[in-house]
Amino acid sequence: MFTGLIAETGRIVSVAPTQGAMRIVVNAPTLAKQLREGDSIAVSGVCLTALDIKADQFTADLAAETIARTSLSRLQTGSVVNLELPTASGSPLGGHIVQGHVDGVARLLELSPLHPEARETTDWILRIDLPGLLERYVVEKGSITIEGISLTVAKIESGVVTVAIIPHTYAATNLHTLKVGAEVNIEVDVMAKYAEQRASQEKKQEEETITELSLIAEGY
Numbered sequence: 001m002f003t004g005l006i007a008e009t010g011r012i013v014s015v016a017p018t019q020g021a022m023r024i025v026v027n028a029p030t031l032a033k034q035l036r037e038g039d040s041i042a043v044s045g046v047c048l049t050a051l052d053i054k055a056d057q058f059t060a061d062l063a064a065e066t067i068a069r070t071s072l073s074r075l076q077t078g079s080v081v082n083l084e085l086p087t088a089s090g091s092p093l094g095g096h097i098v099q100g101h102v103d104g105v106a107r108l109l110e111l112s113p114l115h116p117e118a119r120e121t122t123d124w125i126l127r128i129d130l131p132g133l134l135e136r137y138v139v140e141k142g143s144i145t146i147e148g149i150s151l152t153v154a155k156i157e158s159g160v161v162t163v164a165i166i167p168h169t170y171a172a173t174n175l176h177t178l179k180v181g182a183e184v185n186i187e188v189d190v191m192a193k194y195a196e197q198r199a200s201q202e203k204k205q206e207e208e209t210i211t212e213l214s215l216i217a218e219g220y
Helices: 064-069 132-137 167-172 190-217
Strands: 008-018 021-027 040-043 046-049 057-062 080-084 104-113 124-129 143-146 149-157 160-165 183-188
Touching: 021 064, 040 057, 046 057, 104 160, 132 183, 143 160
Parallel strands: none
Antiparallel strands: 008 021, 008 080, 021 057, 040 046, 040 080, 104 124, 104 183, 124 160, 143 149, 143 183, 149 160
């Protein structure tokens, strides 16, 4: 499990095709030292397995499914990615529960400074065009993960999600490298999925109870 608090930004050293997949090498001077072969690490919100670990870098294989469903398909040498290690048991939950299982890819519509004259100290406005199937899991003031970053929804209207980005988050993540039109990884709050499942089960049980009562009333 992750929390969406980015520990370090890494830079893609190389991208190489493999049989039906892709292999990336990521420069991560801080986190690579903490990794062991087979450990999980979130790369821009995607949970990957660290391999061939060196002093300042690691390798990860991207399955065909990962390439098809995430923004990692756009990676190239020099790309900046957000990195986070799994949260240790008992550690404070600083962001929200993030699984590293990307639900979809959104398109960046806007990333602009609230006060253009003070770009280093201003908040930023980020807007994304959310895939339609995910809209039902997103609510105002709820949590959403964008490129692995735990963020709070400021507004959602007609599938467009707006969030406010503080200066630290803008500078310390890959957001400052993204351009309008870029694809970004989205993971909705898993608690919203559980709530939907629970509501669906309760509705089904209620319908079955009504059916049973109707049959009893009809003498069956």
